Amino acid sequence: LILEQILADFVDFTDSNRVLELEEKNKQIKKEIRDLQEHFDRESLDKFNQILLNMYFDEEVEKNVNYVKEDREADGFAFSFNPLRQRLTVKRNDKVDPNQEKVQISFIPGSLARRTHMQI
Structure with missing residues (x-):
């Protein structure tokens, strides 16, 4: 119950738009790294x-x-x-x-x- 309450409070304080924005940025960075690795000589x-x-x-x-x-x-x-x-x-x-x-x-x-x- 305590854990559920903490998670519920955490979700209430989380800016979901910011989380989605950071996830998208993370995907872009990973793609850039893969592209760089593919172009190494x-x-x-x-x-x-x-x-x-x-x-x-x-x-x-x-x-x-x-x-x-x-x-x-x-x-x-x-x-x-x-x-x-x-x-x-x-x-x-x-x-x-x-x-x-x-x-x-x-x-x-x-x-x-x-x-x-x-x-x-």
Whole structure:
């Protein structure tokens, strides 16, 4: 009953026109983001990701940092940068199910050192 009363009060105070306006604006922004993503030059983005990966696998760093060597040896290890979200996704091939073939998964590195290194 208390929850129902609170929700009823909330509805009474809500400007439904404003809510509809914001929902419409949200749809437009999502459409703009989808349009931007569709127009990215995939080849340039792939080249950028490869440059990031090459920087991460720098020979001098690999000699001194064990996890870089481990990552190089990991099957399918890759970076995928999303410019719109400014997010770097780390991927590798792995078995999600033991009875299944390896698939590429996204993961968050468990080591804080790894995460910091990737961010830099």
